[in-house]
Amino acid sequence: MVRGDRPMLRGDPRRGRAGLWCDIREAPALVTFVGVLVEWGILGAIAHRGVAATMEATLSYACFLLLVGFGQMLVIALGNGNIDLSIPAVMSLSAIVGVAAMGAGSTTDILIGLLVSVGVGICVGLVNAGSILLLRVPPLIVTLAVGLVADALALVRTSSGEYASVPPGFVSAVSIRFLGIGVLTWVCLGLSPILGVIVHRTVFGRSVSAIGQNRSAAWFAGVREGRTIVVAYLISGVLAALSGVCLAAYAGLSLDLGTPYLLTSIAAVILGGSLITGGRSTVIGVWAGALFLGLALALLEVANTGVPGQYIGEGVLIFAVLGLSRANQLLIQRRRSHG
């Protein structure tokens, strides 16, 4: 709204090198991490399962949110109203198409299925970015409409009313554990530093931030906007597709597989301290956000509020999260203006 309240570049010359993950002095996700610890403690105390087992259970489903959260983070960082609302539809469609392509379920079949679902993600990402660039329509409307069309395609694919069963080979592959931690959590752990480098050290990552902070300044600086937007939506599409197809192995195939991830993917990013207006993103923040939401949902389930209570809780949570994020932003500004 107000141009002046754009955040400064992470590579602010006054503070030397840009932080790789986040600057600990700003600690955008600190509040959220404290919230995670509190929730973890409460849940561990109520559920009588032990602290480690609670976190392990949370991680086993938070990793799906983490994967889509990373993609959403890149898109939101573009600013200018960029939010990917097609994520839930991509998850469902890629899961349905990918599992169908796995057929009998031999190792090659499973790999082909994974490739097919990644292909779905690439297609949707390209359509999103292409429509945004060519039609000059608000990204929200484009991703909303593209999501609806993808939903319809998923519906056509399952018009017989029967879902293909997920091959057991794929299910066991997704539930492999090393050192007591699930393979998908390892994937997220491995992906995080890579994404950190991409966001903070590559031309692409810096371009995303530059566009998010000030589009016209980025243009004058020679940032290739079109290419950057395409890559951001591609990454978001591919991660959503992977998350979707793996979620099918974890929770079974269904048309509304991705539905809960519409709001939570945005919330995880914002909770982590990335700015909804774009231009600032933190990878470690997405971890904080995803864990916070995962534990919050588990708490709501333990509290047994029923569906209406869950909906109201989620809605109120978003407003609360954005309130905190806004307060944090104002605090940072004040600290900066005082030197």
Next chain:
Amino acid sequence: MSGDMPRIWMAFAAAICVWSIAVGFEGRVASYVGTELTFSTILPLGAAAMSEMFIIVIGDIDISIGFFIGLANAVAARFLVPDPLWGALLLVALVAAYMLMGVLIQVLTMPALLGTLAASFIWEGIGLALYPMPGGTAPQWLLSLYNSQPPFVPFPIIALAVLAVPTTWYIRRTRQGALLRGFGSDPRATATFGISALKMRLIAYGLAGVFGVIGGLAVTAISNSASPTSSAPLTLLAIAAAIVGGSEFSGGFAVPVGAILGAIAVSLATTVLTFVNVPSNYQDAVVGLILLGALTLRMLVRRVER
């Protein structure tokens, strides 16, 4: 663009086109009773489109209107019959809740889409808490108003006109209407004149809430019951109706007559879809494509004009 007339003509052309197709499929659509039947279902969408128009004019997008109408429907069907005063107060409280949503969007500087998305969960949750299963009844006065048969012109047409005329006067002839449009096309310009953005959002979201409640009453009259989730598709339909009716996502444009004509066009288009046996599951996707199509067409027209 100086006048709204080109926008109204575009929406009028769209409405007439779709109406002709509908009449081509089913001649009885054009009769008094047929008009009454087809247009009565348009009434909630007309109110929803009007509500959406007041949000789009200030450059925001509201994706909670469908669930809000569902909630107003639930409140009306639950509380208006046993205690009219209490019911009316609750409906006013709903408008206040809509204004609060606008305030939060302004104060937390969040995109309107995200704020309304979060609010839609709250509307849906409260609606489901009131009516997990469809139920409730409409008050008698609402039903008799709705079923009245005025001579020559069916009631729904009169009701749609009643929605469009005062809003047109408000948007075109009052200071507040001009300020809303001005705020929508350039918030910084109105800020220079000392107009508070918070006040503009309060007015816009308040009016949107009023038309949302009107939409909820219309749904209650049509179904004579409450079903909070069945109004959800109205969100997308309302956005499409407002855009077909001449609104711009960038803000600054509000054409009430266009929005009503857009609602007629979009609603009849979904009726035609059922004539050609497109399953209702695909309705959302088709409306999404209509929306993208309208926007693409407008962009092409603008490019040719230049």
